[in-house]
Structures are given as structure tokens and as C-alpha cells.
Amino acid sequence: MLPFLGIALVLALDHSSGNPDVTFEPALTAGPALAAVVTSRTWYPLAVGAVTVGAAFGLAAYDDTLGESVHSASVFAIVLITVIGATSVLLRNRQQKALADARLVSEVAQRVLLRSIPARIGPVRTAVHYAAAAAHARIGGDLYEVVQTRYGVRAVIGDVRGKGLGAVETAAAVLGAFREAAHQEPQLDRVAGWLADSLHRALHENDHEGTEEEFVTLALVSVRPDRVAEIVNCGHPSPLLLRGGRPVQALDPAWPVPPLGVLEPDEVAPPVLELPLQDGDRMLLFTDGVIEARDRWGGFYPLAERLPDCATSDDPAQLLDRLHQDVRRHVGRQLGDDAAMLLLQYAPLLPRPAGEAADCPAGLGPPPSVPFRNGDGRFGFIGHPRRSPIGRPH
Incomplete structure (x- = not known):
């Protein structure tokens, strides 16, 4: 109704002016212009334009301006804006359809690449939160996965250098290798070596720009059946441990190891950190998009300091939601980098x-x-x- 209210307003203003030398007829062009804004139907601006042309002739007859140039110019402007409005609606509909198709393809790719993780896998409660840096993208250069194997529950989180299609291809290669190696390799450090070998092959097979400079930081976690967690870190931010009311503990490796892709695959031999688990222990794995989120003054997000305030719920999914909202409040806008968070809570079922x-x-x-x-x-x-x-x- 907005275009018709605009036409009615113009007619009311012209009637109330009381000056025969003043006409508001050119203002009627607002009718078809508003029609192009408020609708997704191509015919609607044409219908409003026809009504507006009729109102223009009626107003010209009332003001006795039918033979003047202002009337001819007004009718021409109304017709021109009507055609432009209908065309803009048609083009906008095509763009929206193309965007919807792109989002559908992105959702399908996400389900293949970043599969949904159940709320419980064996003795571990899990939750994941992922936000891509691109405004309309669902996937990017960050990767994560949790699988149940004969060696226990194994999880990976990683970050591919760069963005775009090349990063997605590299992330797909690493995830595919992990889903195979996690079931085959009994030792977690050998899983990292398997991923390094697969990444080396993938980088030499892909021909996108910047392949020679790509690398992947990742952290591997294995929750063994004997209540011991193993952590392997290859250049990735250290996971954080929440245990009861104790301060947050960073699970740092014994010595630093560069990301995958920097060394030759046979040189990848990361240390394995073993951690005896207690019921209720929570490990937060994350990518650098979280800790490198800056506020307007350039300050990084203090994850270790803010995590206890966000960990007031026993539900892992709610914890990650609160943590993500806290990061958004710190930044004050959309994150500039892909950000993934994976929470593993040790909660074995009682027989x-x-x-x-x-x-x-x-x-x-x-x-x-x-x-x-x-x-x-x-x-x-x-x-x-x-x-x-x-x-x-x-």
C-alpha cells in the first residue's frame, strides 16, 4: 500500500496548496519508484505506474495544466521510472535466485566437507561452532572432525593458510586423510604423519595460485578407553582445559612443531602429550580466528580469561554459543577470519x-x-x- 499512500499524499498536498500556479504533479513519480522497492513481483510496478499516469492526468485537469510542458514531462518521467522499476525487480529476482542456488551448493558442500557432529560420541559429549569469514559462505579454510575408532574417540581441528577455493580444497584433502588414518593408525603421532603425507600430495596435485606457500596448522586429540587423552599439536593454538573450578590450563606440547606442509612428510614427528582425564573435563579446541579477533582499538580477544565466564552451562553447545556471542561483542562486527571452536567434554556413561x-x-x-x-x-x-x-x- 505504500506507493498508493504516496500518490494520495501528493494529491492531498496539491489540493491543500490553494495556489493555481503551483502543481505537485512531478512528485507523482514517487509512486512507481516505491513500487519497485517494496515488491518482488515484476507486474506490480507496471500496475502502479498505470494508476499513477491516470492520477497525473486527473491532477493536470484539476490544475488546468494539460497543455503545459510540466504535464508532459511528468507523464514521461512516470513512464520511464515505471519501466526502470520493473526491470530492476526482474534483475533483483534473478540475483536472489542465483544467491539462493549458491547457498544451496554451499550447504551441500558443508555437509560433505564439514559433517555435523553428534552431541555424544562414546564417552565424550561434543559441540562445534563454525563461522566463515565470507559474508555468504558456509565453509572456508578451517576444518574439524570427531570420529569413534577402535583406539578411542579422535578429533582434529585445523586451519589452512589463506581463504577461497584453494583453502577449501586443501581442507578437504586433510579431512579425508584424517577420516582414514584415525581408524588405521594406533599411534596419534603417526596419524599426523599420515596427514602430512596426504597434504604433500594434495598440494602438488592442485594447481591453484599460492599452492607452494600453503600449510595447515592442526591439533589432534584422542580420548582413549583407559581415561587418558592424547594431544598432538602441529603449529596450532594449544587446546584449553577446563577442570572443575581450576584456572584454565593450556595444553602446550613438549616442544614446538611447525605446521604441516613446512617440513617433509617423513620429518613430521610431533610429541604426544598424555593427560589423565577426570569426569567433567572439557577441552576447547579452536582456530586462530577466535584469539586473533580484534576490537576497535586493536586488542585481541582474551579467550583464556573470558572462557570461565562463558562456561557457566554444562551443555557444550550452549557454552560455545555464549563464547561466540562474547567474541562478537568484543569485535563489534562480523569476524574478519574463519573461526571454528570444538568442545570435547569427558562424560562417560555409567553402566x-x-x-x-x-x-x-x-x-x-x-x-x-x-x-x-x-x-x-x-x-x-x-x-x-x-x-x-x-x-x-x-
Whole structure:
């Protein structure tokens, strides 16, 4: 209704002026101009333009200006703005469709490259928060993954130097290698060597600009079944440990190791930091886009200082949401770099006592089995007995 309100306002002003030598007819061009702004339908500016032309002739007859040049100029301007408005709506619709298609492709690529992480993987509660630097992008140069393996829960977070398509290609190569190496290599430092070898091949296969200068910083974490966490760091910001009410602890490596891509693959031998875990321990893995976020005065975001204030919730997802909002308040605008945060909280499930009967609603079958560790270190299951094909438990 806004264009018609504008036309009505012009007619009211002309009527209330009381001066026969003054006409407000040129102001009627606001009608089709407003129509092009408030709609996504191409026909709407044309319809408003037709109504406006009729109003212009009526106003010219009322002011007795039909034979004057101001009337002819006003009608010509109304027609011209109507055509321009309809064309702009058509072009805007095409651009919005192209942007929607690009976002759809980005979402599909994100699901393939950066898969969603469940809220719990084995004894670990997980949460991830990722914000790409590009305004309309969903993926960038940061990477993360958490997988359940026979060696425990393993996680990786990394940052590819640079942005754009080349960084996405490199991140895809590293993630693909991790998803394979995490299941095959029993030693975490060997996983880093596997990733270095895959990265070396990927950088020599890709032909995008700046390949010879690319490298990847990453941190690997493995939560073993014996309540011990292993951390391997290759030039990445050290993960932070939250344990009870204690101060935040940086899990620094024994000695610094450069990012992957700097050394030859056979020279990559990072130290493995072992950390005995306690129930409720939380490890925050992040990329430098978080700690290098600057405020208007150039001050970096003090993550270690602000983390305890944001860690008031036991829910990992809520903790990361609060932390991201705190970073945004510190910066005061959109982040200038990709920023990823991955939270791992050690919260093993308690096994159900063997003699305790679980509630089982009628028709839903026996309760699911629950994994537990025997005294001799072997795994077993508590729950309904595994049945043979003929129905007898064995």
C-alpha cells in the first residue's frame, strides 16, 4: 500500500496548496519508484505506474495544466521510472535466485566437507561452532572432525593458510586423510604423519595460485578407553582445559612443531602429550580466528580469561554459543577470519548394574545393550542377551 499512500499524499498536498500556479504533479513519480522497492513481483510496478499516469492526468485537469510542458514531462518521467522499476525487480529476482542456488551448493558442500557432529560420541559429549569469514559462505579454510575408532574417540581441528577455493580444497584433502588414518593408525603421532603425507600430495596435485606457500596448522586429540587423552599439536593454538573450578590450563606440547606442509612428510614427528582425564573435563579446541579477533582499538580477544565466564552451562553447545556471542561483542562486527571452536567434554556413561531390571514398555522389546569395561580391561555389554537365529540366547 505504500506507493498508493504516496500518490494520495501528493494529491492531498496539491489540493491543500490553494495556489493555481503551483502543481505537485512531478512528485507523482514517487509512486512507481516505491513500487519497485517494496515488491518482488515484476507486474506490480507496471500496475502502479498505470494508476499513477491516470492520477497525473486527473491532477493536470484539476490544475488546468494539460497543455503545459510540466504535464508532459511528468507523464514521461512516470513512464520511464515505471519501466526502470520493473526491470530492476526482474534483475533483483534473478540475483536472489542465483544467491539462493549458491547457498544451496554451499550447504551441500558443508555437509560433505564439514559433517555435523553428534552431541555424544562414546564417552565424550561434543559441540562445534563454525563461522566463515565470507559474508555468504558456509565453509572456508578451517576444518574439524570427531570420529569413534577402535583406539578411542579422535578429533582434529585445523586451519589452512589463506581463504577461497584453494583453502577449501586443501581442507578437504586433510579431512579425508584424517577420516582414514584415525581408524588405521594406533599411534596419534603417526596419524599426523599420515596427514602430512596426504597434504604433500594434495598440494602438488592442485594447481591453484599460492599452492607452494600453503600449510595447515592442526591439533589432534584422542580420548582413549583407559581415561587418558592424547594431544598432538602441529603449529596450532594449544587446546584449553577446563577442570572443575581450576584456572584454565593450556595444553602446550613438549616442544614446538611447525605446521604441516613446512617440513617433509617423513620429518613430521610431533610429541604426544598424555593427560589423565577426570569426569567433567572439557577441552576447547579452536582456530586462530577466535584469539586473533580484534576490537576497535586493536586488542585481541582474551579467550583464556573470558572462557570461565562463558562456561557457566554444562551443555557444550550452549557454552560455545555464549563464547561466540562474547567474541562478537568484543569485535563489534562480523569476524574478519574463519573461526571454528570444538568442545570435547569427558562424560562417560555409567553402566547399569547387572541385576537391575530396566523399564521396558510393552511392545518395544528389550532395552539396548550398554558397553562397560571388565576388570581385566576387556569390553563387554550389559543389557539383553544376544540371540541366535533360532531365538535361544547364547
